[in-house]
Amino acid sequence: MNYSESKVMQAFELYIILARDAHADAESLSLYIADDSIRGLVDGFAHRVDCVIIIAGEKLYMIPKTKLSPFHVNNDYIKKTYLKSGATNADIYLLYFSTIVLFGAFYDSYQTLEPTRDFIGIDDWTRQVNERISVLMEHDEEQLRAREQEFSYNWKQIIEKWEDMNDIKETAKKQSGNTISRLSFMDTAKRFLINQELIEEIGNSEVILTEKAKTIVQRFFMEVEYNKGILEFIYQWEEDEEDAID
Incomplete structure (x- = not known):
């Protein structure tokens, strides 16, 4: 699938928030839900670091899937x-x-x-x-x-x-x-x-x-x-x- 540069940048900015804070606010959650392209990109970025994206309440979370993830709490x-x-x-x-x-x-x-x-x-x-x-x-x-x-x-x-x-x-x-x-x-x-x-x-x-x-x-x-x-x-x-x- 081809993604526009703006979509890639939006997805990457959202991923950066998740990588830094492990969660994102309701505004980011709305973007993730509403845009299939951005959701696919963010999920792909998370997969590359052995993480998964979950929705819980009004927040978006990135959690480590395995101990190999650099985001795993050691x-x-x-x-x-x-x-x-x-x-x-x-x-x-x-x-x-x-x-x-x-x-x-x-x-x-x-x-x-x-x-x-x-x-x-x-x-x-x-x-x-x-x-x-x-x-x-x-x-x-x-x-x-x-x-x-x-x-x-x-x-x-x-x-x-x-x-x-x-x-x-x-x-x-x-x-x-x-x-x-x-x-x-x-x-x-x-x-x-x-x-x-x-x-x-x-x-x-x-x-x-x-x-x-x-x-x-x-x-x-x-x-x-x-x-x-x-x-x-x-x-x-x-x-x-x-x-x-x-």
Whole structure:
């Protein structure tokens, strides 16, 4: 398809906004929706850097599709920006795990495409993370090692990291000179997800999903190609029990 120079420049300017800010406003969204040429060009530019364009609410977002994308938030950045000094890959694994559990809480594990609840409290989120980790602990080490290779998640480190945190008091075991608790870690996870525009606080220590998060879940999170295999593993014992009851 041949594009006029003006169309190419308009599309490129929109792409620059997305590359810089990861989102664009309602005016840019209107242009993207209304003009097939510009939409095709912007989608093409995003594809070249392993990203996809999504519409969520009144905003346009560009999100990384794979870890190979230069726009993927890397582990070192997360450690330096959100986690305590001396954070390890175990902290990253637990952060991602907590995010998966959060989405699972809103979407009834992995069975629904629409949220089944409006909000969740941090205490409830923490409790559900604890429940899922308890399920992981029921697997033997050989099973966990096999699943680590399959999903690139170190399940054993997730368990150990969570178990090393104190779940009752705000003081906890010292780890490499730092103190941490489960609630303080969940607060860190909350701040990370707020910064990524995936959740919003509504008061009373409760959060809701953003339109961006809902769109990502609907388009990608439930797909086998992305995270469904991990969700099945995390929730499989629960599903097996339900099947047995039926």
